[in-house]
Amino acid sequence: MSTHHEETVTLKPIGEVARFQRNLIPANIPGTYALKPALENVAGEENIRSGIIAFRDFLYVFCDRLVSDGPVYAKPPQKPGGMADYPFLHNITNMLVEIGYHGKLAERGDSLLVTEMPSCAPSIDGKGKKKAPKISYSSQMECLRFLALCGFAFTGIDLDAKALILSETQLLEVSYPENPLLPAGLKALSVADMELRPTRRYWNDNHLLQCDYRLIKADDTDMLDVLKDFLHPLPKKVQEFALQLHRRYVDMGMTCSKSLLGEVSFSYAYIRKNRKALPPRELYAQRVWEFSYSLRNGYCLFVRAKKTEAYADVIETFPVVLQEKIAKGYGCDRKLRNERCQHGCQGIRIPLDDAILAIGRDMERWLDNETPSSWRR
Numbered sequence: 001m002s003t004h005h006e007e008t009v010t011l012k013p014i015g016e017v018a019r020f021q022r023n024l025i026p027a028n029i030p031g032t033y034a035l036k037p038a039l040e041n042v043a044g045e046e047n048i049r050s051g052i053i054a055f056r057d058f059l060y061v062f063c064d065r066l067v068s069d070g071p072v073y074a075k076p077p078q079k080p081g082g083m084a085d086y087p088f089l090h091n092i093t094n095m096l097v098e099i100g101y102h103g104k105l106a107e108r109g110d111s112l113l114v115t116e117m118p119s120c121a122p123s124i125d126g127k128g129k130k131k132a133p134k135i136s137y138s139s140q141m142e143c144l145r146f147l148a149l150c151g152f153a154f155t156g157i158d159l160d161a162k163a164l165i166l167s168e169t170q171l172l173e174v175s176y177p178e179n180p181l182l183p184a185g186l187k188a189l190s191v192a193d194m195e196l197r198p199t200r201r202y203w204n205d206n207h208l209l210q211c212d213y214r215l216i217k218a219d220d221t222d223m224l225d226v227l228k229d230f231l232h233p234l235p236k237k238v239q240e241f242a243l244q245l246h247r248r249y250v251d252m253g254m255t256c257s258k259s260l261l262g263e264v265s266f267s268y269a270y271i272r273k274n275r276k277a278l279p280p281r282e283l284y285a286q287r288v289w290e291f292s293y294s295l296r297n298g299y300c301l302f303v304r305a306k307k308t309e310a311y312a313d314v315i316e317t318f319p320v321v322l323q324e325k326i327a328k329g330y331g332c333d334r335k336l337r338n339e340r341c342q343h344g345c346q347g348i349r350i351p352l353d354d355a356i357l358a359i360g361r362d363m364e365r366w367l368d369n370e371t372p373s374s375w376r377r
Helices: 014-023 045-073 087-102 137-149 182-196 223-231 236-251 280-285 308-315 320-328 333-337 354-369
Strands: 111-114 153-155 172-175 255-260 264-269 289-294 298-303 348-351
Touching (some): 014 045, 087 137, 111 182, 137 153, 223 236, 223 255, 223 289, 236 255, 255 280, 264 280, 348 354
Antiparallel strands (some): 255 264, 264 289, 298 348
8 A cells, every 4th residue: 555645636627727716816805905015106005906906807807718718728738736737827927927016007007017027038047058938938928818818908019929028128018908907906916926925925826816905905804804705605604604613713712824725725723822823834734624625625624533532422413424424534545545645634524515504513513522621612
């Protein structure tokens, strides 16, 4: 039996990836909030806030276009590293970030003037050897053509050309005629993506496509509001149930942390009050349970039950379907059942759908019994 955590990656169709990404776009962005000082020279606060809403609306168009036209543009790699590993998505995200970060807002504020995009230009390595652009010339033009399909306008470049050439004398003007305020929003979000993120930015993360306006807010965001955005695609009663669980266990003293580790997770852990603040990755490692949204499983609740023998009598009162899940346990699929890796080590998986409402009270009793007695109400 193999003891390695291995998985044969199956790339999801680009349409499924687009629908997954669409659900991560915040449905409700407030009209008023103070901005961090790092944004004060980008544009006027009102223009930035309105521009971010415009960028959010563009992302809906972007995802819908991926569903309808994605197969033409998003070609699968030979050896995907994950279910959403489309180079086209990484390229277009990085190009948008560089347009926003390196571009200068025109005097009218309705376009970005771009003279450099590092990922699209050749470079010189330490030995003086010329290296090809990180994004190939053909991919650059393909990304620009897709953005044009989504409503962007590019002045100063022929979209049928073979390469994107930028310089102080040959600049690229980027606008969005449907909403002239979008460039200010893209500029602010790009600065946030490059400078204000709490975690390191990687080439192949598509965080910009989540329109994370909270990165630019001066005030801390209540985790409950973040969770509400996360849950918004679900049925109303399921949302209410999940929010009830959040309030219950946060009131008990659990720490809730959001993380993006290939999927979106809201994990709940018991951390002693005298402990120093832990980064999201360490909090995630100590989780008791979590809400998760992934391409693999959709919306789920995972429980890492460790004390089931201590409350076996309580488990016997649960519905049979829940008893069976608990009895099966969790852990490495290869070690436990000599099966292929299905990420069973994440916990006991309960789909977060209408069916969970019928066992809602039992879920609370289950989680209560996994709670240290000193923390219970």
